[in-house]
Amino acid sequence: MKENKKLLLIDGNSVAFRAFFALHQSLERFVNHNGLHTNAVYGFKTMLDNIIESVNPTHVLVAFDAGRKTFRNEKYADYKGGRAKTPTELSEQFPYVKKLLEAYGMKYYELQNYEADDIIGTLAKQGEEQDFETTIVTGDRDLTQLATEKTTVAVTQKGVTEVERYTPKHVEAKYGLSPAQIIDMKGLVGDNSDNYPGVAKVGEKTAIKLLKQFKSIEGIYENIDELKKSKMKEHLIEDKEIAFMCKDLARIRCDVPLEVELTDTVWNGSEHQKLVEFFQEMDFKRFLEKISAATQDDPAQKIIEDIKFTALTKDNVNQFNFDAEAVEGVSFYLEMMGDNYHTAPLVGFAFNVGTKYFASRDTELLKYPNLRKLLENENIDVDLFDGKRTFVGLNRLGIHLTDIRFDLLLVSYLLDTSDNSNDLGKLAQQHDYTEVLEDEQVYGKGAKIKIPENDAEYYSHLCNKVRTIKKLRTPLMKKLETNKQEELYIKIERPLAIVLAEMEIDGITVDTQRLEEMGSEFKERISEIKQTIYQEAGEKFNLNSPKQLGVILFEKMKLPVIKKTKTGYSTAVSVLEKLRGMAPIIDNILKYRQIAKIQSTYIEGLLKVTFEKDSKVHTRYTQTLTSTGRLSSVDPNLQNIPIRLAEGKKIRQAFIPQKTGWQIFSSDYSQIELRVLAHISHDANMQKAFAEGQDIHANTAMNIFELDSPADVTSNMRRQAKAVNFGIVYGISDYGLAQNIGITRKQAKLFIEKYFKIFPGVKEYMEKIVISAREKGYVETLFKRRRYLPDISSRNYNIRSFAERTAMNTPIQGSAADIIKVAMINMQKMLKEKKLEARMLLQVHDELIFEAPSKEIPILEEVVPQVMDAAVSLDIPLKVESSYGKTWFDAK
DNA sequence: GCTTTCACG
DNA sequence: ACGTACGTGAAAGCC
Numbered sequence: 001m002k003e004n005k006k007l008l009l010i011d012g013n014s015v016a017f018r019a020f021f022a023l024h025q026s027l028e029r030f031v032n033h034n035g036l037h038t039n040a041v042y043g044f045k046t047m048l049d050n051i052i053e054s055v056n057p058t059h060v061l062v063a064f065d066a067g068r069k070t071f072r073n074e075k076y077a078d079y080k081g082g083r084a085k086t087p088t089e090l091s092e093q094f095p096y097v098k099k100l101l102e103a104y105g106m107k108y109y110e111l112q113n114y115e116a117d118d119i120i121g122t123l124a125k126q127g128e129e130q131d132f133e134t135t136i137v138t139g140d141r142d143l144t145q146l147a148t149e150k151t152t153v154a155v156t157q158k159g160v161t162e163v164e165r166y167t168p169k170h171v172e173a174k175y176g177l178s179p180a181q182i183i184d185m186k187g188l189v190g191d192n193s194d195n196y197p198g199v200a201k202v203g204e205k206t207a208i209k210l211l212k213q214f215k216s217i218e219g220i221y222e223n224i225d226e227l228k229k230s231k232m233k234e235h236l237i238e239d240k241e242i243a244f245m246c247k248d249l250a251r252i253r254c255d256v257p258l259e260v261e262l263t264d265t266v267w268n269g270s271e272h273q274k275l276v277e278f279f280q281e282m283d284f285k286r287f288l289e290k291i292s293a294a295t296q297d298d299p300a301q302k303i304i305e306d307i308k309f310t311a312l313t314k315d316n317v318n319q320f321n322f323d324a325e326a327v328e329g330v331s332f333y334l335e336m337m338g339d340n341y342h343t344a345p346l347v348g349f350a351f352n353v354g355t356k357y358f359a360s361r362d363t364e365l366l367k368y369p370n371l372r373k374l375l376e377n378e379n380i381d382v383d384l385f386d387g388k389r390t391f392v393g394l395n396r397l398g399i400h401l402t403d404i405r406f407d408l409l410l411v412s413y414l415l416d417t418s419d420n421s422n423d424l425g426k427l428a429q430q431h432d433y434t435e436v437l438e439d440e441q442v443y444g445k446g447a448k449i450k451i452p453e454n455d456a457e458y459y460s461h462l463c464n465k466v467r468t469i470k471k472l473r474t475p476l477m478k479k480l481e482t483n484k485q486e487e488l489y490i491k492i493e494r495p496l497a498i499v500l501a502e503m504e505i506d507g508i509t510v511d512t513q514r515l516e517e518m519g520s521e522f523k524e525r526i527s528e529i530k531q532t533i534y535q536e537a538g539e540k541f542n543l544n545s546p547k548q549l550g551v552i553l554f555e556k557m558k559l560p561v562i563k564k565t566k567t568g569y570s571t572a573v574s575v576l577e578k579l580r581g582m583a584p585i586i587d588n589i590l591k592y593r594q595i596a597k598i599q600s601t602y603i604e605g606l607l608k609v610t611f612e613k614d615s616k617v618h619t620r621y622t623q624t625l626t627s628t629g630r631l632s633s634v635d636p637n638l639q640n641i642p643i644r645l646a647e648g649k650k651i652r653q654a655f656i657p658q659k660t661g662w663q664i665f666s667s668d669y670s671q672i673e674l675r676v677l678a679h680i681s682h683d684a685n686m687q688k689a690f691a692e693g694q695d696i697h698a699n700t701a702m703n704i705f706e707l708d709s710p711a712d713v714t715s716n717m718r719r720q721a722k723a724v725n726f727g728i729v730y731g732i733s734d735y736g737l738a739q740n741i742g743i744t745r746k747q748a749k750l751f752i753e754k755y756f757k758i759f760p761g762v763k764e765y766m767e768k769i770v771i772s773a774r775e776k777g778y779v780e781t782l783f784k785r786r787r788y789l790p791d792i793s794s795r796n797y798n799i800r801s802f803a804e805r806t807a808m809n810t811p812i813q814g815s816a817a818d819i820i821k822v823a824m825i826n827m828q829k830m831l832k833e834k835k836l837e838a839r840m841l842l843q844v845h846d847e848l849i850f851e852a853p854s855k856e857i858p859i860l861e862e863v864v865p866q867v868m869d870a871a872v873s874l875d876i877p878l879k880v881e882s883s884y885g886k887t888w889f890d891a892k
Numbered sequence: 893g894c895t896t897t898c899a900c901g
Numbered sequence: 902a903c904g905t906a907c908g909t910g911a912a913a914g915c916c
Contacts, residue, residue: 545914546896565896567915572897597898600912628908630901637910640900648899673901673907727906736906797903809907813901817908845901845908895915901908 007127007262008057009120010048011138012064012108016097018139018156019043020090025793027089029777032283037089041096041282047137047156048104051163055135060267061123061260062101062108063116064094071113072249079249081195096282103274107265114256117143121252124151126262137163142191144171145182145252176208184217187247196246199239206232217247285430304435307463309350309357311455317365322353322374329381329405330374331470333424333462334363334393337451340635341389342504342611342618346396347451350462352470359459361451366397381405383469385424388497388504388623395505406473410493413624414485415476417787420625428468431476436464488783488818493623496821499828499840500621500631507616508638508841508851511654511887512607518650519603522595529592536585543592546571557583594647602642602651609636616658621843628810629785629817630845639844643892652889657851663884665838665857666891667864668847670879671696672816673729679874680782680811683761690876697722703758704751724751728762729812731805766808773807781814782872783822819878820846823871830867834859849888857884 023030023039030039072079101108111119120136124146127134134151136143144166147153154163164170171179188207190198202210214220221240227233236243272291279288310316332351338344349366350359351374365371374380375394383406384390391401412427413420421427425438442461443449452458480486534540537556541548550569553559562578563570573593579586610617622632633639641655642648657664669675674696678686689699701713701721713721723741730736738748756763770792773779778788787810791803824843831838838852838860848868852860865880872878885891 542914544912547914567895570896593898597912601899601910605911622909626908630908632909634910637900640898640910642899644900730907731905733905735904740906798905801903801905805906813908816901847901893916896913898912899910 005059005130005132006055006057007059007123007132007134007265008051008055008061008267009123009127009134009136010051010060010062011116011120011136011140011143012062012097013116014139015047015137015156016040016044016090016094019047020087020093022795025795032281036096036282037093038096038282038284040090040093041100042284044097045100045284045287048100051135051137051154057135057267059132059262059265060106061119061265062106063119063123064098064108064110065116066110066112066114069113070115072115076196076245076249078195080193083193083195099278102271103278104270105268107260107267109258109260111256111258114253118253118256119258121146121254122256122258123260123262123265125254127151130262132262142182142186142250143252145179145186145250147171147179177211181211181216183247183251184211186250187217187243190246191250194249196249197239197242198246199243200235201232202235217243285432288429304437304460304464307357307460307467309359309459309463311459312358312360312365313362314365317368317371320358321370324373324377324379327353327374327380329383331383331466331473332375332390333385333465333469334390335451335462336389336393337449340620341392342396342620344393346393348458348462350459350466352463352466357463357466359462361455361458363397366394366399372399375399375401378402383408383473385409385465385469386422387494388501388621391498391501392505395501404494404497406469406477407494407497408469408472408476409624410497411476411480411489414489414493414785415479415483417627417629417785420627422624424465424468428472431472433468433472435471436468437461483784483786485784485786488785492783492818492821492825495825497623499824500623502828503839503841503843504618504620506839506841507611507614507618508849509614509616509656509658510606510610511656512610512615514654515603515607515651518654519599519607522599522603526592526595526599529588529595533585533588533592536583536588543589544596549589553579553585557585559583594645598642598648598651602648606636606651606654619842626817627787629781629814629821631817631843638842641888649889652892653887655888656886659853662851662853663857663886664888664891665850665852665860665864665882665884666847666888667860667868667880667882668844669816669820669868670881672819672846672878673812674725675874675876675878676782676812676815676819677729677762677765678876680815681759681761681765682875683759683765686759686762687876697725700725700755700758704754720751724755727752728755729809731766731808733801733805769811770804770807773803779807779810781811781818783815783818785814785818787814816846819872820848820868823868824848826871827864827867830863834863836860849891860884 020040020043023043027037027039030037030042032038068080098108109119120143124134124136128148128150132150136146136151136153137156138153139156141155144153144155147166147168149168153166155166156163168179171177171182177185185204185207188199188202188210189204190196210220214223220236224236275291276288330351330353333349334346335348336344337347346363348359348361349363350357366375375382376399380403382401382404384404385408387404387407387410394401408424409427412431419427419430423438425436428434428436442457443451480489530543533543537552541552543549547568549571553571554561554569559579559582561569562575573590576586576590606617617636617638619633619638620635622634625632642651655664675690678690689696697718698710698713701717702710704721704724705717707713720741724737727737727740732752734745734749734752737751738745769779773789773792777790778786780786789803789807791799792807794800794803820843824840827840827848831840836852836856836859838850838856840848840850842849848864850860861882865882868880869878883891
């Protein structure tokens, strides 16, 4: 049996250097609680993970330089002379790089009088003899001289995670030389950083030319007479000794007397406990999460302090009485089996009062007055995780939750909108609290998901959740305060959760009969179009498969390929539109796609989620997901019901009021994002346009097309100007704009330049927000919602550009989201105060949708715009437009 | 589970 | 030169 022995040799100093300078810009962000810089350790660790994954080594050794002086200094006193001193921020990290290696269970080694290179060279040679497959990782190209058929030299690129792999073939392709000739090249060229000179005036190009001709330095000097008289020849002759000396310096030793053998470098993986401790010492939170996730199938590894709790049953529940005066607050958790809290079985609860914990599987017990009081009494503060979910769940039991104080999920989201885990355990870890397991660890996942039968196991998990809520309240509220986000939480998000819960519980009525009618109509049309397409294609295939469609269009019919995806041909609408007219099949495919989408997503999809008992859909608004602060809507998504195309728009006819004689009423903010932009950018021109009630897109068109009168604006100009306005909001790029409205990039660039000339305040805002994001690491909305943008300093152009556009867009999109949230809270309050029967049912980002008895319509027409207008006071007015009708379709 | 496509603001 | 519009969710195919 032949073993697959894989040896990994790492040049520790060189990689640590690379890591340090790769993350140099973020130096001050990588500081642990003891003030130690950790960027090089971090980079080193990232590199290790990457290389382990790709190499999967059986043996590992990391070599370090032992000191400044080596045998090379005896040969050449100035070797590595004049080198700048290693920055202390880096040198202080070397002991920790070694500690990291210990935690990884990796051998490291250094040897007096030799460099890391020589250790690596020697072991690589031994590896060669013992039939190892070897990978050398370094930041130093000199080591490419070690490349052989069985030894690859991976040289780190700009960062440390990307490497360039030098096999003999790759060396040949890159330099036209063999690995051994690298030594000759170094001899001729010299090395600035190692401070040896080489032959005067000979650089890489010349050296390669010479070596191609003469093979080696020895070869050059044996045949030196063949060279024509030239300056170069003179230099070569003059520096002959230097050349041989430098070659000797450049040659990595492969015969160093080591005290380690390859058998000492066997690698058996990392040591979990050491890793945890080390990451804690370094404050590497993300890595801690990762390793705890990796070991989650072994919950026994995690030792959590036991909580004493009382299991509640029908028989003992009445023994406990909680004096409302004495109860300062209660942390409460309601467990359900499944995501959809409108229907998920209620399978348990737990809470604490003071130091006492209680738990039960029987949620009916909550109806007992002594427990009910804890949740319904206005003098008792309730702390929980996901208030909206809990509110809806309790509502199913007829319990009406009041006075939520702390919502762990919501607060955590506000502190960092990119931390949007829904699992209490995961989320707690992000706040350094680890005394609770993730649901997956206790309940399992997929088909095997189930509540533990063992009471002790189940109840302690529930009680741990309660304790987590209790423990995290004070520190997280403090963080909110530091960020000045208390108002955002208390005035907006917390009350909004209840408003959303009420909207979800109400639901919106669906005319299922209408949907089914439309369904059978579409079904026929789909099968007709399908037949035509099969005929035109000359065969049957699965039209829903882009892969099969691609074969038909681009291979069989030989239509030109416009765009490719990762996996094959793109058949997206933008592509098909370009193919239009080249074959009749294209139009039919477009039509098919359009109708099939309506059928599957909106007709069948909607029918699937309509509740039979009330013929309603009860969406769930995700309040803690988007990174900008918008809501999203699931099960079903009611925020993407068709409207742009006539056929899809008909779906809206199926959304009707719950009672006959009622109406659907809708109000939307007109151009709220551009108004927000006008406000936060303080751009005088844009503000003026809005203050005067101008058509902003026409106004923009006049300006960028340099027209004198609004009458000269054609509809096409307005359309293009509108696209420019949208582009601005998204963080414009000429490419994106060009793509969107089908003009050249040059034209797009001109448009943008003109735009910024007309609206210089906008330009200034865009520049400032990016700089501010770079300095602070985050951007904020009007109401201090925060989004962190770690990528804003990335060295990768694409990643950085994306972060920059995000920096421009998030305050705009996010502030608009803030505003409508305020309006929703005030609106719900208003409906209650005025004792209206009208119900607020849906929110679609800039639009609120109600149902109401006809007689209340005039009231809504007045009140809704008023409330929406007054949600915030900007430098310019907001504008709200309303309409109504007997279905959602008609309310437009 | 991932990819592609397409619906919305 | 690089190669992108911002934010979402659902269905279907495919492995």
